[in-house]
Amino acid sequence: MDMNYSYDKLISRCFPCAQLITDRFHVVQQMTKAFNVLRVQVMKEFDTKSPEYRHLKYYWKHLLKDYDDLSDIPFYSRSLRKWTTSRELVEQLINYSPILYQGWQVLQLASTHFRNKDSQAFFDLIESLNTEILPETFVKKYQFLLGKKASIKLALELGYSNGCLEGMNNKIKAIKRVAYGFRTFRNFKKRILLMNKTLTN
Incomplete structure (x- = not known):
């Protein structure tokens, strides 16, 4: 199931012996949403006519990809007005802000642990997040997953x-x-x- 609070309570009441398994799609969605909120916050710190604002607005999908999966094939960016690759583009974007860089690092590490089904490292990373470095809204979206720890562990162990x-x-x-x-x-x-x-027919 997804992470809807009412579903959780309803199933626990109707099927008290059932084991809840949080769907992996919704865990990844929660992490990407947290980063996108952070990206928009950083983007709004720049002038709307600035190149940094345009780049963070138009190339956000590149930031969500796993770094190892980014393409090295050059393409011409009309916004950057030069030839670049997805990897070079991401490296340029994350250096626009130290907070954005930190958030991107967290997303990359969390995604790697989750993809490798290493629940211990995944939750250790979330518990170590510090609001002195990252915005509270970003940290809270990740810490929300701690409340679903048992069902997320099952999601990594089972194939449902x-x-x-x-x-x-x-x-x-x-x-x-x-x-x-x-x-x-x-x-x-x-x-x-x-x-x-x-x-x-």
Whole structure:
């Protein structure tokens, strides 16, 4: 399940013997949201017409990628007005602010521990976060995960995942958004089935 407070209480009440497993997708989502909030805070410290503001606004997706997975293939950046690579771009962005650099380091380390299923190192990192170095809002979003420690440990130990379901929900929401409404629910349902190639003649 996800980390919704009401779901947790409901399941614990209806199924007292059940073991709750937090879906890994939502843990990663919590970490990336924490960093994005920090990025926006840092971005707003610059003038809206400054290159730093534009770069942090347009290239935010590069900052969320694992550093080892960043491409070394050069591309021309119209905003930077030069040829660069994803790795060079990220190195430039994180040096715009010491706080952004620290937050990016935390995201990279936490993601590595989580990907390696090292729950001990993952939670040790979160417990060591200091509000004297990083903003309180950033630290609190990570410390929220400490309240789900048991269910996150199970998520790393077991193979259960809501990934397929979350992907399906996202596709349905995208269809609904770009279609600007369907005449009937039947047409909406057909479009979903066609998307998944499950509609038969």
